[in-house]
Amino acid sequence: MSYFSNISSAITTLVDGMKVTMGYFVRPREHVTLQYPDEVWPIPTRNIGVGEIESYNTIRSKLVVDFEDCIGCKACERACPVDCIHIETFKAGPDEDIGTTKNDTKIKLRVTSFIIDMSECMFCDLCTPPCPEDCIRMTPDYQFISNDNVKLAVTPEERWRDRDHLIYEFSKVSPIERAQRQADAEKVAAAKAAAMEAKKAAAEKAAAAKAEQEAREAEKARAEAATATDSEAPPSPFISETPVDSAEPTPINIPTMESAPEPEPMDRIEVPMETIKTPEIPEVKPVSTETTAEPETSSEPDSSSEPENSSKGETENG
Amino acid sequence: MIQLLANWILSFDILSGMGISVAWGLSLFIVAALIFVFVAANAIVLVYIERKVSAFMQVRLGPMRVGKFGTLQTVADALKLLQKEDIIPRSADKVLFIIGPWVILVASVVTFAAIPFSDTLLAANMNIGLFYIVSISSIVVLGIVMAGWASNNKWSLYGAMRSAAQIISYEIPVGITLIAVVAVVGSLNLQTIIQEQAGTGNLFHWIPIPLPNWFIFHSPFLFVAAFVYLIGATAEINRTPFDIPESESELVAGFMTEFSGLRWALFFLSEYANATLVAFLVSIVFLGGWQSPFADYEGTQIGFSIITLVAIMWTLFVRAKTGRLSVYPLGLSLVITIAAWLFPGFAIWMASPGIFWMLMKAGGIIFMLMWFRWTFPRLRVDQLMYVSWKVILPLSLINLMGVAIWMWLTGEIQF
Ligand code: SF4
Ligand code: SF4
Numbered sequence: 203m204s205y206f207s208n209i210s211s212a213i214t215t216l217v218d219g220m221k222v223t224m225g226y227f228v229r230p231r232e233h234v235t236l237q238y239p240d241e242v243w244p245i246p247t248r249n250i251g252v253g254e255i256e257s258y259n260t261i262r263s264k265l266v267v268d269f270e271d272c273i274g275c276k277a278c279e280r281a282c283p284v285d286c287i288h289i290e291t292f293k294a295g296p297d298e299d300i301g302t303t304k305n306d307t308k309i310k311l312r313v314t315s316f317i318i319d320m321s322e323c324m325f326c327d328l329c330t331p332p333c334p335e336d337c338i339r340m341t342p343d344y345q346f347i348s349n350d351n352v353k354l355a356v357t358p359e360e361r362w363r364d365r366d367h368l369i370y371e372f373s374k375v376s377p378i379e380r381a382q383r384q385a386d387a388e389k390v391a392a393a394k395a396a397a398m399e400a401k402k403a404a405a406e407k408a409a410a411a412k413a414e415q416e417a418r419e420a421e422k423a424r425a426e427a428a429t430a431t432d433s434e435a436p437p438s439p440f441i442s443e444t445p446v447d448s449a450e451p452t453p454i455n456i457p458t459m460e461s462a463p464e465p466e467p468m469d470r471i472e473v474p475m476e477t478i479k480t481p482e483i484p485e486v487k488p489v490s491t492e493t494t495a496e497p498e499t500s501s502e503p504d505s506s507s508e509p510e511n512s513s514k515g516e517t518e519n520g
Numbered sequence: 521m522i523q524l525l526a527n528w529i530l531s532f533d534i535l536s537g538m539g540i541s542v543a544w545g546l547s548l549f550i551v552a553a554l555i556f557v558f559v560a561a562n563a564i565v566l567v568y569i570e571r572k573v574s575a576f577m578q579v580r581l582g583p584m585r586v587g588k589f590g591t592l593q594t595v596a597d598a599l600k601l602l603q604k605e606d607i608i609p610r611s612a613d614k615v616l617f618i619i620g621p622w623v624i625l626v627a628s629v630v631t632f633a634a635i636p637f638s639d640t641l642l643a644a645n646m647n648i649g650l651f652y653i654v655s656i657s658s659i660v661v662l663g664i665v666m667a668g669w670a671s672n673n674k675w676s677l678y679g680a681m682r683s684a685a686q687i688i689s690y691e692i693p694v695g696i697t698l699i700a701v702v703a704v705v706g707s708l709n710l711q712t713i714i715q716e717q718a719g720t721g722n723l724f725h726w727i728p729i730p731l732p733n734w735f736i737f738h739s740p741f742l743f744v745a746a747f748v749y750l751i752g753a754t755a756e757i758n759r760t761p762f763d764i765p766e767s768e769s770e771l772v773a774g775f776m777t778e779f780s781g782l783r784w785a786l787f788f789l790s791e792y793a794n795a796t797l798v799a800f801l802v803s804i805v806f807l808g809g810w811q812s813p814f815a816d817y818e819g820t821q822i823g824f825s826i827i828t829l830v831a832i833m834w835t836l837f838v839r840a841k842t843g844r845l846s847v848y849p850l851g852l853s854l855v856i857t858i859a860a861w862l863f864p865g866f867a868i869w870m871a872s873p874g875i876f877w878m879l880m881k882a883g884g885i886i887f888m889l890m891w892f893r894w895t896f897p898r899l900r901v902d903q904l905m906y907v908s909w910k911v912i913l914p915l916s917l918i919n920l921m922g923v924a925i926w927m928w929l930t931g932e933i934q935f
Contacts, residue, residue, distance in 0.1 A: 209911060216896065223577040223895040228838060235581045 242345075262325045263344040265318055267372040271303040271337035274311035278329035278338050286322035287329060290315035292383045303335045313373055314380040320346060321368035522547045522643065551643045555632045563792040567594045570890050577894045604781035609672060612778065616670035621779065621786035623663030628790040628797065631656050635800050636710050638810045638875040649710035650698060650805070654691075657756070657797060660790065661687040664758075664765065667787075668775035679774025682901060683765035687756055689908035694752035696916040697745045700923045701735055701805050704742070704932075714809035718873075720819065725930045734808040739930075741922035746806040748916050750888070753802070755908070757794040759889055761896035764904060795889055796882065803881035810878040817860075817867035824857040824870075 236243065274291040291311040294300050300309040330339050346368060375383070525547035526540065538546075568583070568591065575582030583590030608617055634649040636642035646652055661683055668680020702708060705716050716733075723729040723737050731737045736746045755762035766774030776787050803809060814820040831853040839845055860867040899907065927933045 205910075219895045220891060223891060225841075226579050227573070227576045227891075229579065234579050235584075237581075237584060 262327050262340045264320065264341050264346065265323065265329070265338060265370075266341050267316055267318070268337040268339075269313070269316065269372050269374050270301070271305075271335045272313055272316065272372075273303060273307055273309050273335055274313040275334060277332040277334065281329045281332045283326060283328060284322050284324060286319040288315070288317040288319070289313060290380075292387050303337070305335055307335060312375070312383060314375045314383050316372040318370045318372065319368065320370055522551055524640070525550060555643065556629055559629050559632065559793045559796075560789060562796055563789045564594045564598060566792045566795070566886065567597070567788070569886075570893075573887065573890045574894045577891075598785065601781055601785040606782060607778075607780045609778050611672045613670040613672065616666045617778075618783075620663050620667030620670055621783045621790075623666060624660050624790045625663075625786045625793075627656055627659035627663060628793040631797050632793070634710060635797070636714060636804070636809065637878055639711070639873060641875060642711070645711055646709065648708045650702065650708045650713070653710075653797070653801060654695060654698065657794065658687055658691055660794065663790075664775050667779065671775070671778035673778050675771040675773070675777045676775050679765040679767075679771050679777070683758060683775065685901075686758070686762065686764065686904060686908075689905060690752045690755040690762075690912075693908065693912040693916040694749060694756060696913070696920055697749040697752065698805065700742060700745050700916070700920045703920070703923055704735060704738060704927065710804055710809070714804055714811060717808040718811050720814075732808055732811065732813045734806060734811075734813075736806040739923060739926040741919045741926055742806070744915065745919045745923070746802065748912055748919065749806070750798075750802055750885075751907075752912060752916075753798040754889060754892060755904070757791070757798055759791075759795060760893040761898050762904060763898060764901055767898055769898075795886060799882040799885035799889065800878070802885045803878060807881045807885075808877075809881075810873045810875060812871050812873050812877050814871040817864055817871050820867040820870045821857075821860045824853065824860045828853045828857045 274289060276289050276291070279285075279287040279289050291313050294310055294312050300312060302308050325340070327340055330336075373380075522544065526543040529543045529547060530538075530540065571593070572582040572590075574580075583593035586593040586596050608614060631653045633643040634646055634652050636645070636649075664683045665680045668676040668678075668683070671677070701713065705713050707713065717735060719733045720730050721733045721737075723731045724739055724743075735742050737743070758765050764770075764774075766776055771777070776784060779787060812820075814823050828850075831850045835845070835847070835850045860870060
């Protein structure tokens with residue numbers, strides 16, 4: 203009998219299972235799987251609690267810098283707990299006018315490089331409050347995917363290649379200008395260092411002369427004392443340590459034009475302009491099957507790369 | 521069909537000089553190529569459908585990215601498979617390793633020679649068609665054993681051995697089940713079997729429900745036999761829940777473990793060719809083949825009206841269950857019903873036999889196989905043997921005797 207009950211239970215359970223799968227088969231599958239690049243979930247909005255700025259009413263995600271307003275004060279760099287902001291500034295000359303920010307602050311520093319390493323950023327939002335110009339801020343764009351594997355920014359050796367697309371360069375200063383600024387700064391620094399060294403050398407010379415004189419005087423005094431009494435005078439510490447021939451600048455610590463790191467940024471000059479990421483806030487669209495544009499592509503440096511491509515295409519066609 | 525094709529070739533003035541034997545050979549080649557193209561295209565379509573069906577049964581979406589709704593996904597997969605490196609393990613038996621997949625493919629493709637797609641569309645009208653198909657399709661297991669042995673891999677060998685044991689076990693009930701049908705018809709010719717199922721009649725001869733004269737409605741025994749055959753055939757073509765030769769969770773991929781690229785694609789091709797073959801055979805033997813389910817055009821109208829009623833009930837049921845309105849089955853059946861009532865030509869076309877009905881029935885059976893596959897868990901080896909020897913084989917023997925008694929009771933045969 204257990205034979206037949208076995209068979210009948212087998213049949214009933216199989217039919218039950220088939221009912222279940224058929225139930226799922228005919229069920230509408232509208233919101234089961236999100237077709238990600240075509241449709242995205244609406245971004246939750248909530249105030250992250252800094253001021254009344256409208257754009258702050260958002261989730262904490264990708265950072266952007268309104269580069270025109272940045273005065274290069276490095277307050278954000280100092281605030282960052284993980285040190286993922288790297289700013290390079292050069293002082294503008296006294297007669298140079300770089301411009302003013304939206305708060306009418308005169309920009310005194312030329313920011314040649316403003317890198318945020320998004321792969322290290324933990325989206326703590328600690329860098330935005332200190333900014334005096336409100337120019338570094340968080341955007342609701344959470345999509346960091348990218349199709350291009352090109353190097354987007356400087357890649358020191360310690361960076362991994364596969365993170366390259368997460369290193370964002372916000373500076374609008376071209377690599378050529380940046381190299382120029384660096385070279386100028388090196389020159390100024392070298393001149394300054396040379397001047398310092400010369401000054402120091404002169405001071406040392408004077409000191410040496412003075413010490414020599416003192417030593418001579420001490421010798422004299424000792425001789426006098428020796429003749430007067432047999433007591434020993436302490437030896438002067440200056441005699442052995444003072445360099446006599448320090449009038450010429452020593453090669454140490456003086457960067458000359460040969461040792462200045464000029465050739466190194468020359469490599470970077472080769473980097474074409476379109477490979478540098480100039481982030482913009484992409485429009486993240488709410489769920490809809492009709493949106494076809496990837497949000498990521500809209501954050502690509504359209505302005506620089508597209509005309510290039512199209513002109514190339516035209517020349518090829520021609 | 522080959523004769524027709526040869527005559528058609530010879531009817532052209534330019535070609536008529538080639539002689540009957542050359543024309544015959546040419547048409548043989550054309551028909552073989554057509555069958556192969558059918559099998560290949562069929563595999564590509566079925567893989568896509570299978571992935572979609574499995575996805576829907578698991579509340580997924582399935583392939584969506586390549587082409588609209590992922591329709592080109594399997595084409596892309598096939599192209600990828602063709603480009604793949606052809607790896608032969610160093611310690612493999614090279615000869616068997618190379619010919620194994622081809623044996624499987626050839627064995628599953630040549631069976632289509634005897635399948636009648638419609639009353640004229642068949643490659644070879646053999647008087648032993650059923651026997652031919654059953655015997656040739658069991659050559660597949662030879663290729664599987666070759667492939668498993670040649671791979672020199674324990675998983676492959678286990679898979680091959682299981683496959684051999686499985687086909688030995690299930691060939692018997694399948695054969696006996698088919699013999700029950702052959703006993704009714706008195707012929708092994710598939711065309712004769714289909715022609716026997718023309719027209720409509722009562723369910724099980726006495727119950728007054730007008731149904732087509734298909735063998736599944738011939739008697740309770742053949743009704744059971746249809747399911748017995750479906751189960752046995754599922755086991756023969758190594759589909760889930762009887763896929764122990766390639767059971768992924770136990771044997772990596774069974775006899776396919778060492779194969780890659782094109783050779784693996786051949787396995788896949790033959791797998792779907794076999795599934796299609798089983799679907800065709802079930803629809804030929806039990807569901808009337810290319811016969812229309814409707815006797816005449818009035819029957820079409822009434823039949824579709826009934827189907828629409830069922831669809832309305834189904835829609836209401838789904839609405840009550842899930843709270844959603846699924847209009848597609850209802851809309852489709854409504855459109856067809858209105859068309860059948862408005863255009864008598866359409867109704868007559870629906871009532872006429874043809875390849876359309878063959879493909880519809882086979883498609884339904886293939887869907888059923890997929891439904892099985894994505895519902896049932898795999899059987900253990902000993903359970904498989906239990907099902908075959910202790911359940912299905914006695915059942916098929918009872919069916920055979922029962923059919924004989926039934927025919928004597930209904931007066932189809934006299935002593
Ligand atoms: S959000 Fe936090 S981790 Fe990211 S850059 Fe700003 S301070 Fe650094
Ligand atoms: S705190 Fe603001 S102004 Fe200062 S360097 Fe950062 S982004 Fe620029």
